[in-house]
Amino acid sequence: MVKLIIRRLLFLILVIWAASTITFFIPRLSAKNPVRERFAELARSGGFSPADMDKIIASYSTKFGLDKPLWQQYVDYMSSIARFDLGVSYNKYPKTVMGLIMDSLPWTITLLLVTTALSFVIGNLLGAVAAWPRAPQWVRSFATPFILFQGVPPILMGVLLLFFIAFKLKLAPLGGAYSTGGIPDWSSPAFIWDVIHHQILPALALLLGSVGGWVLTMRGMGVTIQGEDYVNFAEHKGLDGYTIFKDYYLRNALLPQATGLALALGTVVSSAIVIESQFGLPGLGRVLDSAIRSNDFLVIYGVVLFVTIAVATLMVLMEFVYPLLDPRIRNA
Amino acid sequence: MSSPKTMKDSVVLQVKNLQVSYYTDAGRARALDGVDLTLSAGEKLGLVGESGSGKSTMALAMMRMIKPPGRIEGGEVIVDGVDLITISDEEMLKARLSKIAYIPQGAMNSLNPVIRIGAQMMDAIKAHQDQSTSDWVSSAEMEKRCKQALESVDLKSNVFKMYAHELSGGMKQRVCIAISILLRPKVIIADEPTSALDVVTQRQVMETIDRVQDQIGAAVILIGHDMGLMAQFVDKVAVMYAGRLMELSNVREMFTDPKHPYAQALIRSLPNLENKGVFNGIPGMAPALLQLPGGCAFHPRCPRVMEICKKQRPEPTTLPGGRIVECYLYPATA
Amino acid sequence: MASITLTQPEIYRPSRLTLLLGYLRRNTGLAIGLFILLVLVVFTVYGLATADLSDAYPLSVKSKQPPSLEYPLGTDFFGRDLYVAMVVGLKQTATIGFLAGAIGTFIGVVLGFVSAYFGGWLDLGIKSICQILTPIPALLIQVIIAGSLDKRDVTIYTMAFVVVLLAWMGPTLVIRAQVLTMKERQFVSVAKLSGMGDLGIIFGEILPNLLPFIAAAFVNQVFIAVYASFFLAVLGLGPLREPLLGNTIWAAQTQSAFFNNWWWWPVFPAVALVLILGSLAFINMGLDELANPRIRRAE
Numbered sequence: 008m009v010k011l012i013i014r015r016l017l018f019l020i021l022v023i024w025a026a027s028t029i030t031f032f033i034p035r036l037s038a039k040n041p042v043r044e045r046f047a048e049l050a051r052s053g054g055f056s057p058a059d060m061d062k063i064i065a066s067y068s069t070k071f072g073l074d075k076p077l078w079q080q081y082v083d084y085m086s087s088i089a090r091f092d093l094g095v096s097y098n099k100y101p102k103t104v105m106g107l108i109m110d111s112l113p114w115t116i117t118l119l120l121v122t123t124a125l126s127f128v129i130g131n132l133l134g135a136v137a138a139w140p141r142a143p144q145w146v147r148s149f150a151t152p153f154i155l156f157q158g159v160p161p162i163l164m165g166v167l168l169l170f171f172i173a174f175k176l177k178l179a180p181l182g183g184a185y186s187t188g189g190i191p192d193w194s195s196p197a198f199i200w201d202v203i204h205h206q207i208l209p210a211l212a213l214l215l216g217s218v219g220g221w222v223l224t225m226r227g228m229g230v231t232i233q234g235e236d237y238v239n240f241a242e243h244k245g246l247d248g249y250t251i252f253k254d255y256y257l258r259n260a261l262l263p264q265a266t267g268l269a270l271a272l273g274t275v276v277s278s279a280i281v282i283e284s285q286f287g288l289p290g291l292g293r294v295l296d297s298a299i300r301s302n303d304f305l306v307i308y309g310v311v312l313f314v315t316i317a318v319a320t321l322m323v324l325m326e327f328v329y330p331l332l333d334p335r336i337r338n339a
Numbered sequence: 340m341s342s343p344k345t346m347k348d349s350v351v352l353q354v355k356n357l358q359v360s361y362y363t364d365a366g367r368a369r370a371l372d373g374v375d376l377t378l379s380a381g382e383k384l385g386l387v388g389e390s391g392s393g394k395s396t397m398a399l400a401m402m403r404m405i406k407p408p409g410r411i412e413g414g415e416v417i418v419d420g421v422d423l424i425t426i427s428d429e430e431m432l433k434a435r436l437s438k439i440a441y442i443p444q445g446a447m448n449s450l451n452p453v454i455r456i457g458a459q460m461m462d463a464i465k466a467h468q469d470q471s472t473s474d475w476v477s478s479a480e481m482e483k484r485c486k487q488a489l490e491s492v493d494l495k496s497n498v499f500k501m502y503a504h505e506l507s508g509g510m511k512q513r514v515c516i517a518i519s520i521l522l523r524p525k526v527i528i529a530d531e532p533t534s535a536l537d538v539v540t541q542r543q544v545m546e547t548i549d550r551v552q553d554q555i556g557a558a559v560i561l562i563g564h565d566m567g568l569m570a571q572f573v574d575k576v577a578v579m580y581a582g583r584l585m586e587l588s589n590v591r592e593m594f595t596d597p598k599h600p601y602a603q604a605l606i607r608s609l610p611n612l613e614n615k616g617v618f619n620g621i622p623g624m625a626p627a628l629l630q631l632p633g634g635c636a637f638h639p640r641c642p643r644v645m646e647i648c649k650k651q652r653p654e655p656t657t658l659p660g661g662r663i664v665e666c667y668l669y670p671a672t673a
Numbered sequence: 674m675a676s677i678t679l680t681q682p683e684i685y686r687p688s689r690l691t692l693l694l695g696y697l698r699r700n701t702g703l704a705i706g707l708f709i710l711l712v713l714v715v716f717t718v719y720g721l722a723t724a725d726l727s728d729a730y731p732l733s734v735k736s737k738q739p740p741s742l743e744y745p746l747g748t749d750f751f752g753r754d755l756y757v758a759m760v761v762g763l764k765q766t767a768t769i770g771f772l773a774g775a776i777g778t779f780i781g782v783v784l785g786f787v788s789a790y791f792g793g794w795l796d797l798g799i800k801s802i803c804q805i806l807t808p809i810p811a812l813l814i815q816v817i818i819a820g821s822l823d824k825r826d827v828t829i830y831t832m833a834f835v836v837v838l839l840a841w842m843g844p845t846l847v848i849r850a851q852v853l854t855m856k857e858r859q860f861v862s863v864a865k866l867s868g869m870g871d872l873g874i875i876f877g878e879i880l881p882n883l884l885p886f887i888a889a890a891f892v893n894q895v896f897i898a899v900y901a902s903f904f905l906a907v908l909g910l911g912p913l914r915e916p917l918l919g920n921t922i923w924a925a926q927t928q929s930a931f932f933n934n935w936w937w938w939p940v941f942p943a944v945a946l947v948l949i950l951g952s953l954a955f956i957n958m959g960l961d962e963l964a965n966p967r968i969r970r971a972e
Contacts, residue, residue, distance in 0.1 A: 245435030
């Protein structure tokens with residue numbers, strides 16, 4: 008057991024190392040030096056006190072250390088990451104990158120959790136039913152539109168939803184976390200409903216495309232499970248279709264899907280971020296988007312790094328949940 | 340190993356003219372082509388034949404578990420007075436396990452890995468709740484029944500709480516046997532229950548089946564191709580070939596004096612301690628079910644083939660003593 | 674033992690074409706996917722053969738025209754004939770898709786196979802690298818890469834390259850898993866026993882069985898490539914001059930096309946993209962059935 012934990016932790020560390028290294032090298036690969044240019048541009052436009060400029064340059068020096076030898080830069084970079092110091096945003100100075108992330112995180116997390124959970128439940132159920140020959144055809148055909156939607160990237164879905172439902176039908180707001188002019192008051196149910204109302208379209212945009220993936224994988228899993236002897240024997244025992252579906256088929260097919268959950272979270276994150284910026288939600292997406300627009304490098308890399316670490320950690324955590332669900336692993 | 344004579348008089352299973360076909364891209368394969376059988380309570384029938392002869396299809400058809408592209412095309416399977424082919428789907432669900440039970444081949448994977456053994460036994464009883472026993476049975480009562488069943492197959496009652504992966508192959512097989520007797524069915528089909536087991540465990544399992552069958556007075560159909568096992572266990576032997584029943588005799592007669600040429604070839608091919616080193620096979624190959632030879636299915640390989648064998652399928656003839664043969668060598672005496 | 678002549682009656686063997694069509698009828702997913710793909714291909718090829726391809730670039734024709742007989746898909750703000758733009762865009766998307774897809778699949782097959790077949794440290798190494806790279810959000814990294822590149826360096830080929838960079842792990846792991854199961858299965862041992870050399874086993878026994886999985890991996894890779902390149906383009910990170918589908922939509926978004934009532938501008942590329950990805954998804958589903966015979970239903 009201890010060996011397992013150590014192995015998983017090692018995995019986590021390696022992922023973090025890989026992600027950090029990748030984000031370290033990318034800006035250095037391009038021929039021109041965007042940082043220098045940016046600073047030159049800044050210097051021309053002014054607006055920063057000399058003291059502030061020094062602080063920013065110092066922070067950037069640590070990250071980019073452009074005058075130091077490469078290996079030195081790498082070491083500095085890695086050590087600052089280990090200290091959870093992702094640097095300072097120069098666009099939103101003096102906010103630190105970590106600070107920006109933390110502020111926006113709750114919004115992103117809610118959106119992600121809700122959509123992933125819903126997507127998982129709906130998708131797997133549909134997939135299970137789609138592979139079940141005794142389910143009526145019309146129920147099984149429910150799966151088809153979702154499979155088709157898989158081809159619609161959330162961004163497009165967002166555009167279409169925005170256009171048809173928000174703009175034409177005026178059923179949902181055009182964006183933002185809550186109605187403009189509203190003062191955040193988390194104790195008032197009206198406010199909470201307002202927030203939820205604003206989350207519906209972005210959630211749908213994410214949901215509709217991701218359900219299809221679960222449907223397909225679950226269907227494949229379902230078919231394999233159906234061929235198993237114990238499902239057959241359950242029928243020999245005279246159990247009715249519903250019981251077999253629930254206890255013999257679903258329970259066994261769902262287990263491997265759980266491992267895919269953490270991975271799914273990782274892929275959904277990228278789309279979620281874009282959706283957030285599209286709908287103007289104050290989550291990580293907006294942070295990343297404005298960073299890309301203003302070339303605020305540390306923020307960009309910080310966000311990517313943070314997301315990677317979060318996903319990897321989740322994956323490792325899932326590995327510990329799995330034995331709780333599968334008695335075969337529990338006792339081994 | 341024999342059952343009391345008094346039980347032998349009640350007929351519990353009657354199969355009449357059972358026909359099953361599989362429809363594939365390449366055509367129609369007749370897996371069962373008119374099979375007739377009768378069994379009385381307490382009787383043990385061994386069903387033997389090569390791969391593809393139709394024995395497993397028989398089992399599935401009797402449980403009405405033939406799935407597309409297969410189809411039951413005709414015939415009757417009457418268990419305890421009820422024709423299983425014609426009853427509704429719901430009634431068939433109830434009939435399974437309570438009237439006719441099935442012990443699967445290779446129990447390695449027949450038990451649900453994520454539910455405890457006890458739960459798997461209980462859900463079988465629960466599914467038949469308002470039907471098999473007269474009134475509603477409490478959970479405690481059901482649990483008691485399950486544990487009794489476990490004990491009757493020589494397993495400790497703590498198996499009730501275990502998971503499938505904690506049991507050995509032989510134990511899993513015995514759990515399946517226990518499940519099959521939970522509702523005291525009239526007919527038990529054991530589909531090669533010992534092929535995946537070592538010889539010692541085989542004996543254990545067969546003795547268990549024998550014992551429980553005695554206890555509840557069920558009829559057993561043992562499907563397999565291990566003739567030695569048949570010789571030790573069953574009362575009657577039925578030989579199948581290409582979806583047809585070639586011969587049905589009692590075990591002693593089948594081994595000492597088989598009538599059908601195919602049965603004779605089978606018996607002759609059994610390794611003999613006195614004749615070491617001499618192997619008698621059966622020349623030729625079993626026909627593909629997609630295109631059966633006309634007339635008697637065995638005629639291309641039969642050493643005593645006659646002209647009429649090629650043209651018309653022989654009718655089953657009943658010989659003195661109750662033996663049934665499907666062969667022109669034994670014409671029906673009016 | 675008397676000699677016996679066996680009578681072999683004539684077997685009805687349906688022609689290959691009949692079997693294929695029959696299968697397609699049952700495997701509707703595959704049929705639909707292939708059909709849509711066929712339509713797209715025909716459209717593109719016809720367009721490439723008949724239209725003046727320079728019209729796909731700005732300042733070629735009258736701008737902001739709604740769909741009409743002269744301009745079947747309308748024109749955009751910059752003066753592109755959107756029909757021609759669609760044709761060229763489809764071709765380019767196909768190029769990226771197939772290029773990245775092929776490379777990704779090839780890497781996956783080679784690495785996955787080598788890893789599983791030879792085992793040991795090699796397997797551990799390859800498997801670990803794949804597993805470690807998987808949690809890294811590929812799309813985000815691609816955003817950074819594309820964003821760091823000089824705008825002039827971004828072409829369809831660099832896009833394909835960027836896309837493949839973090840996509841090859843999937844097929845590697847899948848092929849590896851399949852080869853591992855095959856290694857254990859009887860037919861490989863039998864082949865070895867009958868004296869077949871390693872190469873013979875690889876090409877004669879294992880590869881043929883891998884084909885459905887390789888096909889599925891390829892389709893999947895093409896899907897990922899098209900998706901990722903679209904993702905990048907729609908964020909404005911693609912080769913902006915080219916009429917890639919994503920580019921068109923990005924351009925439409927920046928010019929507030931919907932709100933200016935130039936609906937045709939983003940809608941047609943959107944539909945086209947949905948068709949492409951949808952058809953790939955259906956084909957993938959169909960191949961799923963092919964590889965997993967139990968999903969197949971006869972009759």
